[in-house]
Amino acid sequence: MTSTTTTSVTQPPGVRPATPQMLSHVAWVTHDSIATAEFYENVMGMPLVNAFTDPNVPSTGDPYPFLHFFHRMQDGSIVAWFESPGLPAPAPPSDPAYDIFNHLALLVESKEAVEAWVPWLHGHGIDTIGPVDHPGIAYSLYFYDPVNHIRLEVSHPLDPRWNSNEEFAHHAIAEWREMKREAEEAAPGDPREQARLVANMIQEGRARRPGHEGSAPAQ
Numbered sequence: 301m302t303s304t305t306t307t308s309v310t311q312p313p314g315v316r317p318a319t320p321q322m323l324s325h326v327a328w329v330t331h332d333s334i335a336t337a338e339f340y341e342n343v344m345g346m347p348l349v350n351a352f353t354d355p356n357v358p359s360t361g362d363p364y365p366f367l368h369f370f371h372r373m374q375d376g377s378i379v380a381w382f383e384s385p386g387l388p389a390p391a392p393p394s395d396p397a398y399d400i401f402n403h404l405a406l407l408v409e410s411k412e413a414v415e416a417w418v419p420w421l422h423g424h425g426i427d428t429i430g431p432v433d434h435p436g437i438a439y440s441l442y443f444y445d446p447v448n449h450i451r452l453e454v455s456h457p458l459d460p461r462w463n464s465n466e467e468f469a470h471h472a473i474a475e476w477r478e479m480k481r482e483a484e485e486a487a488p489g490d491p492r493e494q495a496r497l498v499a500n501m502i503q504e505g506r507a508r509r510p511g512h513e514g515s516a517p518a519q
């Protein structure tokens with residue numbers, strides 16, 4: 301094993317490195333490279349732009365031979381895959397919610413562009429959900445990568461400030477911490493009841509702020 305793990309043992313420098321510029325790539329394991337490359341190239345329109353093999357994992361030296369391949373979007377960001385022979389299928393999630401929440405969202409140029417994906421995907425035998433209007437956030441269509449069961453979203457932002465509400469976001473996350481704390485105190489050791497209480501608190505919050513549905517109010 302040629303693994304070299306670097307561990308932080310010192311105080312960090314006073315200046316934080318620059319914020320990352322954009323998504324370089326996201327990568328998952330596939331068990332069918334051919335079908336995956338066909339789906340991303342021909343259905344999603346993301347060209348296959350690089351691929352390589354290695355008998356070992358370069359970063360750790362682990363002895364997993366693999367093919368790694370890359371599909372590019374318009375801005376240069378990449379959806380990438382690994383296939384390594386002999387890997388067993390992944391364990392199913394402990395709750396179906398993981399297959400709903402975990403997803404990859406791809407930005408398109410307009411609401412019409414979102415809608416254009418519906419007949420295209422249906423024509424390729426892929427079921428869709430939506431388009432769903434998320435007020436103040438995005439107009440989104442959801443479906444699954446039919447080869448790898450990754451939940452995908454094709455999305456157009458409805459408000460140019462949707463990713464610039466820093467103050468609102470920090471308030472919302474603090475409020476969330478408070479809701480969780482209240483629910484844990486009211487129903488210790490009962491996660492289902494805690495979830496019900498949090499759902500009630502979200503509804504009460506909406507009633508106090510008409511038109512507010514979890515996104516920053518229009519200014």
Ligand SMILES: [Fe+2]
Pocket residue numbers: 403405453
């Ligand atoms: Fe999303």
